[in-house]
Amino acid sequence: SVNPDLAIERQTASFSVEKLTAWLDGGAEHTRMRRAVVEAIECDPVFSRENQYFESQNERYEAAVRKAVHLQKKMQEMGWAVNGPESKYIYRAVSGDIAFLLHRIFMRSISVLGSDKQVAKWIPLATQYQLIGSYTQTELGHGTYLQGLETTAVFDITTQEFILNTPKISAMKWWPGDMGRSATHTLVFAQLYIHGKCYGVHPFIVQIRSLQDHSLCPGIIAGDIGPKMNFEHADNGYLMLQNVRVPRENMLNKFCEVQPDGTYVRQGSQQINYFTMTTVRISIIPDEVIIPLMKACTIAIRYSVVRRQSKLKPGEQEAKILDYQTQQEKLLPQLAAAYAFHLIYNYLEELFDKGYREIQIKNFNALPELHAFSSGFKAMITQYCTSAVEICLRACGGHGYSLLSGLPSLYTRILASCIYEGENTVLLLQTARFLIKCFMATITGQPVPSSVTYLAAVKAGKCPAKNKLDFLSPDVYTEAYQHVAVRLISSTAAKLQDLIQSGVKKHNAWNQCTVQLAQAAKAHCHYITVKNFAETVEKLETKAGIQKIMKHLCDLFALHGIFSNAGVFLHDGYISGAQMDMVTASYLDLLDVIRKDAVPLVDAFDFTDKSLNSALGSYDGQVYQRLYEWAQKSPTNKQMSPAYEKYLKPLLHNTLSKL
């Protein structure tokens, strides 16, 4: 039965939860398909995550492989095609704890970088799992700066082979997933040398384990890199290569080829490749970033209406903690952010689909903009959502700290998204470089991509708001965000120029501006996110119930951003101190409004209990009962610890006397 404190929250929803769910899914037919996939996965015990919080790294790995192998069977059974419409729901349904994801990257890389002949040879083998592939790029000494990779591949003209080596410890491959224990083959990125000349980093297919008994191949030293903050299920590996020879045909050669006589030929355009790398950054966002935040919000908000602690009014019943303003101020902005980022992801997806179509007809004009967008938004969204999940965790007090709440694993996992697929600071600076370039172009009247034409609109002006209600106008806050983005970009551009004109070397000047450049890039992404949210809400006109609550969330997201970054809005007086007080008043008022719909708003995310895997967040709100039941299953309760016989008993008995 549902805890009455939770049930009552569902009776007063200002909108239809089912309609909101359908809208989030992009239509009721998608909701149906998603639920069917989730149902099929969750009713199959092989995919159970019931014991996940009790398992060791070894057990988690074994489970991930078991699930990956079983998934092949399941997909055949269910008639789900590999890239069919169900596929995006499958990963969500298994919550990502599954092996062979790098096998897919291995295949994708060969498809993109390999010649037709290479594709014809390797893709069928990989598709039928006659080999298990992975993708081996990062080294102990190099992650972000790929040009600095130190693994070597020397072309031996006499045998028509490449000889791969790890010349020093920092060149050892480190981190590649699926490689530490599973893969038989991997794509190794190495510096190509021909006749002593270096031609830069290229990908080589290398077999690392026997197809017969899985033993390491000659010249290969490989293993698992050990415990991590999360991703225990993944066998991130290390790899050392000692004179490992692969045939000339194993260098992927759609774009660059080494001919038998050692001639190096670069052919075709690599731009499509960079585009592929760029899209990967965006593609991780829904499953690895937004859904975890939605789950964290669901858990924390449901718990916060079940948990009662202390009294708001003397003599009354203890209050639900969500009725405290401080708790609302912790959680509701994160809920609004989850919606904001869901919507900006839709926007980015559309932008990239359009870009892909252009590139297919050889129009590469949009590439710099797309690269800048993918970098900046990846950094901004992962950083924002990671902080948001942490806030949800902390807002649940001691019980949030238990793994059984589900929050610690959401946090430790989403944290990795700030690091992988490009370190966030490095990415923000790439976006900043694009913005500075566009800003300079607008000054000299050159054309810039439509997403940044706003940079030309440097208006002095002041915020026109006269009272707190004016700050509920999307025009008012969107313009404030725009003003700040332009100001931060233009003032940093000015600082950069001043430094250079004062004689500072260009690269030093750049370095001296990077703290402010990163801030400017974030402000740009924040502005676009607010603008997109406001525009989406406006288009919702016909769906009245949904539009109203979405408008509140949009306002909250925007005002929370102004409240939390007050300095950049106040700096040049665009917003005055008195106006900031209006922002604060409207912001705090909104908390009270949205609090009423908080539970329906997380219910609309439509997570099953199994997918939340949280003792605090289940639909029925039976928090304490579930914590107790789950704790009893812990291995710490399976038998008396050997510590008793070894240490406690001697301690107590040595001196045991009558008590």
Added chain:
Amino acid sequence: SVNPDLAIERQTASFSVEKLTAWLDGGAEHTRMRRAVVEAIECDPVFSRENQYFESQNERYEAAVRKAVHLQKKMQEMGWAVNGPESKYIYRAVSGDIAFLLHRIFMRSISVLGSDKQVAKWIPLATQYQLIGSYTQTELGHGTYLQGLETTAVFDITTQEFILNTPKISAMKWWPGDMGRSATHTLVFAQLYIHGKCYGVHPFIVQIRSLQDHSLCPGIIAGDIGPKMNFEHADNGYLMLQNVRVPRENMLNKFCEVQPDGTYVRQGSQQINYFTMTTVRISIIPDEVIIPLMKACTIAIRYSVVRRQSKLKPGEQEAKILDYQTQQEKLLPQLAAAYAFHLIYNYLEELFDKGYREIQIKNFNALPELHAFSSGFKAMITQYCTSAVEICLRACGGHGYSLLSGLPSLYTRILASCIYEGENTVLLLQTARFLIKCFMATITGQPVPSSVTYLAAVKAGKCPAKNKLDFLSPDVYTEAYQHVAVRLISSTAAKLQDLIQSGVKKHNAWNQCTVQLAQAAKAHCHYITVKNFAETVEKLETKAGIQKIMKHLCDLFALHGIFSNAGVFLHDGYISGAQMDMVTASYLDLLDVIRKDAVPLVDAFDFTDKSLNSALGSYDGQVYQRLYEWAQKSPTNKQMSPAYEKYLKPLLHNTLSKL
């Protein structure tokens, strides 16, 4: 051998590292004693943490018990008295991963709350480990709000016993340390009932496990609460009581007694008790909060001069990542904060020692101030340091995410400090209540404690700084912090009064101000921390080398705070936009200055490699070699996973064909 990239950083220190270490320790004689304790512990293999990152929760618990039992022997051997001068270094040396800490709280509670007779009975038994005690207060449903505890203790006049019960699931005791598996006895906090009347929460000594075979006593259901984000070594437990009877003498009765006929007598003052609870909050700060931050800084800064990535200047060698402004801006403010909080702890310790002396002569006047200080500073310091450790972790990229870096466990552990010993938001609001009260008192001319007399000094004024160098004057920034603290407290007090005057009920008005009240309380603590840092630096006059670098750190801490919270300084124009640009310029300039001494500044913390337990942070900077060596010890590399025979082999072989 030391990595040359790290060695060179030590050659140009602007001060004597050894002298700074001695200053941090409070004198060279303390440094000597600390080193002797650390050496004795670390050379003893029983205390080894070598395999810590590979161990399961069960193994960690067993190790913690082993260490606790062995420590008794060690202390006798070494001639260390239980509360001797070495004791504060012992906990640091074992890095806190040790059992029986709650046994000590059990003893302390009996000493404070028990009658002479109770002390005489129980303390010798506990001292000689004829029992293992713990402290059982928190329930599933109540942590912060102790008055809401639901466990009952009903006095049975016929048998002269208390009957203890867990009347519902939310009343189950949950979280108490040392209780899940180790303790034989525990101090249970329960609502006392006599003749059907409730007298509030009282402590009862309850035996929960047999002294013969450690089996649970009749009516006791107890166990371990399962996996947590950290503290795997601790057996946090659950406890359900079913008609458990304890003799009347087992209620601790120094202050309240139940007489044989059921008469309830309250005697003496409980104020000393509240003071004890208050001091615990402060006492956790060095070992659980500041030292972890110092360790995180040591790891991240040493790694950042060994890690080279990308190029600052084309054509040059790859740059040390600490030479990037963005990396400096991540790490150096955290380093400054570690020093700032070390110094404010010294200040708080002195304040509390003085308070303790006053209370011993029955002067309780300072209690409200001490309570407010302990609450606010506990919240502010734990929150700040937790974020700081997270920044250090993220600043180390992928390798920081490996448990072998030592950073994840520092983070997951320090995070708990935001929750235990009082949830931070609740604590901040207690401080805010004190501040508002004092502020109102200053208005009506009543006396207030000396630490808050500044509240009376509400000056309109503006910051007098004319150029960026003016912001390196402690008077200038300390006054800015003071101004902000006063403004936030006074404006929130005004809002509170306005609400009440407009007819809002007092408790609702309070709730509507809590977001701003918490902010005001933080601003107060931030101000005192900056002021104390500046005053301490000023007193350092004679120790020239140290004073100079400490002045830089103090400036950095202060300006970082203004830069990061610009909104509150700009709000009323106390600092103008142009002045904020000066703050930013001075702040960024300081990064460059302190960067030169960054490694000596962390070396001065004087952590041994064993105590850091980090592949990234060791003194010799051999980062990559150590990561590789440690990874090979991981259980994931001990044998081929069963996943191969079970899943991978059938997958690969079922379809194995000639490749």
